[in-house]
Amino acid sequence: NNNNRCRTVYAFAREMYPKTVKGDIAYGTAGFRTRAIDLDYVMYRMGLLAVLRARVKRAVIGVMITASHNPEPDNGVKLVDPMGEMLEQSWEKWATKIANVTDDKLEHVINDIIKECGIENMNDRPEIVVGKDTRPSSPSLAKAVIDGVLAMGGKPIDYGIVTTPQLHYFVVCKNTHRAYGEPTEEGYYRKLITAFKKVRGNEFNNGNYTNSIMYDGANGVGAKKVKYLKEGLAGSLNIAMYNDEIIGSGKLNYLCGADFVKSQQKFPTGLPQTPNLRCCSVDGDADRLVYYYLDENKKFHLMDGDKIATLIAGYLKEILEKTGLKLNLGLVQTAYANGASTDYITKELKVPVACVATGVKHLHHKAVEYDIGVYFEANGHGTVVFKQSAKDKIKNTYQTNNLSPEQKDATLRLINIIDIINETVGDAISDMLLVETILHDKGWDIRQWEAAYTDLPNKLLKVTVQDRTVVTTTDAERKCVTPKGLQEEIDRIVSKYPKGRCFVRPSGTEDVLRVYTEAATKEECDKLGIEVAKVVYDLAGGIGNPPLV
């Protein structure tokens, strides 16, 4: 029987999804990501792998087709593990092997997986939940995944166009037998909207907080999906939508969206430039969120993932104090976190901070060590995770009779806030509702939020090189190991700049090296960035135009 099953797999692979690309593809920060035209066979094979993974875990596995913040001609695939995490790291080696093996060796790799993972029953039909973003290439790539799932004997459940975090949510709902929520889009919206409305109550405005927001959907799935939310929230939060051209407009992430706003530190196209209005942007698959506004002088002010993280961590700390519950709270960041934010969290908020490598998979992993773990990348990708024991404690405490009215109130607030949060992965829509809840409760406008601390000027540059793997790093990507001499040069340059900080790492989603710099003034920060980028260009094999001096 196994042999029959696998014969279909190989015939399909040869006939319909032959490996057309000679070079290897690497499993990066968020799965495989490259030009969409090079991905057909990779998708088919990820369909196969998802079924094998589901058999090993005896659970539902998710496959999301998206290239998130990348330009429209790119695409990619992320595998979602049973509890909503990104594919376990020990399986990335299988993903890489199965994606890169030649057609005639596919059989061997599959046999190796079956053997090494001890898969005995190849005849069950595990469910594989499949979702895609709005890219024009996504439907045919989704078909390739589904064909892979069917060939391996799995049962594909096609959710069509959904956000990445929605797909993670569906996987967890299914694997918890609906304890986490209904595994439908309606169930997702209902859960978030109900919790949001409960916390907000009937006072829609409070102090300096007003309940209107301008929302940039990046011309992607985040625009399509927020429409349902907007209707459900009618009145309690007014969302004015912009950049909601969807499929095939070529405008996905173009001059708009969270990645553009954060990395260019600019107001996006398509939104009215009204001063002092609270605006937010999501990215191409709606798992990142940043806030910003223009002041009276049209100066741009950004509230990035660090500002969101500190707002949330500070607020949860206050609420916890009000409840009297003893739960440990921690925050996880990456090297991209602004130095001022880390100072503020440790010194002012007195919340412990951990630093890990880029990629939500690393942050999530670390955050689950705390009773309540807040994690955010500076680019706006993050969420909050609660240990089951912490949730039980909060709920059980609420049932006891010895709470003061303040304690009871704060505990109930916390219970509802947990339901606003999509704990499975960073979720721009749920994060937005959480930020709005906190600002509303505090009665803050966006300037009051901004005032918590002042970011050190920072810059993110890209350097294109022949082969980005020549750069390897250590210490949560804060130091380069290779090429030889690069780190010494970086240290030498950085030492000339007050409050200077810099690191260089290969991107896991684009074919570039990233250069991050921070310094006391904007001019110095820009200068530092260019100086380092030049050295990187020279020592790491730069191609194309050298960075401008």
Ligand code: G16
């Ligand atoms: C992905 C990852 C993020 C990461 C970003 C950039 O985001 O999920 O964790 O920060 O790529 O990664 P890199 O610098 O390695 O290219 P997204 O939103 O594109 O999926």
